[in-house]
Amino acid sequence: MNSVQRSVLFSAVDRYASLFLFLVSTAVLSRLLTPGEFGVFAVVNALIAVIAAAFQEFGGANYLLQKHELSRGTIRTAFTVTCAISLAVALILLVSADLVSRLFAQDGVRRGIEVSALNLLLLPVSGTLIALFRRDMQFGTLAVCNLASNLAVALVSIGLAVLNFSYMAPIWGSVAGSVVLTAMLLSSYRDFRVLRPSLSEYRDVLEFGFYSSGVAVINVFYNLAPQLFLAKILDFTAVGLYSRASNLTQVFDRLVTQVLNPIIMPAIVNRRAAGAELKGVYLDAVQLLSAVQWPFLMFVAIMAKPIVLLWLGQAWLEVVPLVRILCVANLALFAACLTYPVFLAVGRVRDALVSSFISLPPSLLALLGASFFGVEAVAACALLTLPFQAAVAIYYLSPHLALRPGEFGRALLKSGVVTMATAAGAAACAVLIEAGTLNFVVGLGSALVVAAFCWLWGLFVTGHPLLEHLRQAAADLAGMAPRLLPPRPVL
Structure with missing residues (x-):
């Protein structure tokens, strides 16, 4: 197993353990907190995420990862710049928390912002060390640190929710997770000299951060804007419903995209430095990703009702139509996780x-207008805005890779057939559930088995390239098995 495959394995362990904790904690919290309480947490979380995305790009992970030669002075400058901006932003948040709470007419937003500002003080340390571990492909260490952090988030959030901390339970949980993550990273890295203040290369850090932070802020704000618009125009219950629908729609990101994200950027940058032709790499990745993402999203869309009943409970059935709409809209984002790393690899962050x-901006205006018509209108708006965003990104990326529209079509054709086969299997089980032949638990389990069989059948029929990767992965696991088993006793 080479270093990239080993990195993917550790990243998968990290993300899947985190996903398991997320699913369990969300299932428990959904039965302890109301949609309105979740809405307050979602708004606070959205505000902090947008702000964090801005200053982290000034010396954050992407800056450290894209540097061909990384000196101690570069690391110290990146940390110092990020730390200074983080401290300034945290102070501004504390001062403006009351004003923001009045804007949303909810005093809980003020309390949430004041507590969440503590996370911003820890992010420069954790962000710098995570980037260094990722650059060195030390994903095993990161997996242990992240698992400890996510466990702390889940335990503290659930414990405080039981003690009636309401929407503050998950907010305090996120702070506890940040403290644990930072402590674990420091204990693993131990070379504290990289965290000494320095401004020796501040011009390079700020120049990269100007463009990179612009990309990060506008994309993060767009992703979280529906929750902010709904909170202002409608109510926090609508925010809670939309937030939970988004969480369910984004499970694929947690299962696949977030496993690959830590590896994609360093791998593409390294391939580019080695003189590899990125067009082939990009099209191969698009073909593989779409063969997993599209069938997954269609399965979730078709089986949304039993999934919501099992995961969130009867009180959250209003999210079912939202989930279905968002799943269909997200089909357009099959190449989203590749776009920024490729722009970075070809040295065109400005184009991103x-x-x-x-x-x-047009997408945000459409979302704002849809907010006046209800939460379902906001979800439906994504059916127009997400394909538009994907088309613009591909338009700007294509000249750098010499891509032609026909090549995209050929790369996606087999994945389309696989998706239709998977959807047909899931739809047959959905009909049986609606008819009352199967209850939702048995029906969901049956749908998983049938859809998986149809997915594999589609891969075989089309001769999809993903099939060969699955065979290779199975062979690697089979080869590892004898080494993992204890030695047989010698008689």
């Missing part, structure tokens, strides 16, 4: 910012 400024 330009494409975002072209596609996202």
